[in-house]
Amino acid sequence: MNSDNSSGHISQRFDDELDAVKSQLTEMGGIVEKQVSDAIASLLDADALLAEKVVKKDKSINTLEVSIDEDCALILARRQPAARDLRLVLSIIKTTTDLERIGDEADKMATQAINLAEEGKAPHGYVEIRHIGQHVSKMLSQALDCFVRQDVELALRVAQEDKAVDLEYGTALRAMMTYMIEDPRSITRVMSIMWSLRALERIGDHARNIAEHVIYLVKGDDVRHLGLKKMAEKVHET
């Protein structure tokens, strides 16, 4: 990860340690992104093999989470960072939690894909999975990007997108309920779609959380729970 953090610490080793932990986070982000796109693909194509790959791969995300958190604790203990460096370490610690949870949600989608590959595809819901899946994948990719570039404007846009995803999710859920009522034989399979939609909606929430951590890191303001309007004000404060 590049950042404007190379403000030249007295200790070169401190800079190296921060860079190492940032690059581990980038690695974790990349794996998580891939897991999400594979999970979506395994649902759309009823591809049980790909889904099983996703389930297996989840372990490596967990390992990275623990390793990054450990490195962050070591940096805090040995380097006693202050100001922006401290906020960087704290936002990395928060971000690993969100990335790990996104990994869990990808795992849940993959499990539903395995169910659907066994039982036969659901009669409905793939348009919604594809659409919300694309939207959420873009949010996740932007959230990771804005961490790397420490770009608060992009972070704000990610938070705004989350609202749109929530609306799309609500509409999709209501459509699925209607399908279930019209065709009760499809209930089990449509439920698999609903759990997957839920997982996508949660991934959107976590992408938003990551964006909020970036705003905290750059601006020093904790913008969680603030609402989009106030968040925008904080971002545009000079």
Next chain:
Amino acid sequence: MNSDNSSGHISQRFDDELDAVKSQLTEMGGIVEKQVSDAIASLLDADALLAEKVVKKDKSINTLEVSIDEDCALILARRQPAARDLRLVLSIIKTTTDLERIGDEADKMATQAINLAEEGKAPHGYVEIRHIGQHVSKMLSQALDCFVRQDVELALRVAQEDKAVDLEYGTALRAMMTYMIEDPRSITRVMSIMWSLRALERIGDHARNIAEHVIYLVKGDDVRHLGLKKMAEKVHET
């Protein structure tokens, strides 16, 4: 919160700051516990007024999360804690996230309770809500307790209970699917029960996370993702 942390820091003010943040965490835990029990009660009694109280109260949990995290960041910056003190601050930061998410899940249950109060109670599922609700509430209360008492044996039991909750949840879900298939007219209402069961299952996960933070705090080992057997070994290591 009492802890064996009063190892006599050179600065009395440091001890006071740690105590203050611990007591804020206890306060937050108490509110979250009440939110969960009120949300369950509002579901069981189709009590929309109580449910609306839960939804409103969620804000105060969010405020506490931000305030505790801010205090923790200040302690890290000013006191530069090491060893167990550092782990204490880090586990508090992780625990506020879990408590806030539990608050969100209580909020989601309350929203379903409001739906059910409008549409009429679901024909099934209340036995499951009550049973899993009690189980999860006990786990949450124990998780908070083991933080206060820094009791790793209790923490281990909480993690073990989570496995039992997951099994109960799986059984309950399958029962709800059967009800929906048998009586499609009840689908919307049974779905409200299913979302609520899901929220309870997630609360169990977060209680387990809190227990894992306590083990990290006391033993210095990150036991997340380890599995119960290895976790028990770490707890019993001397």
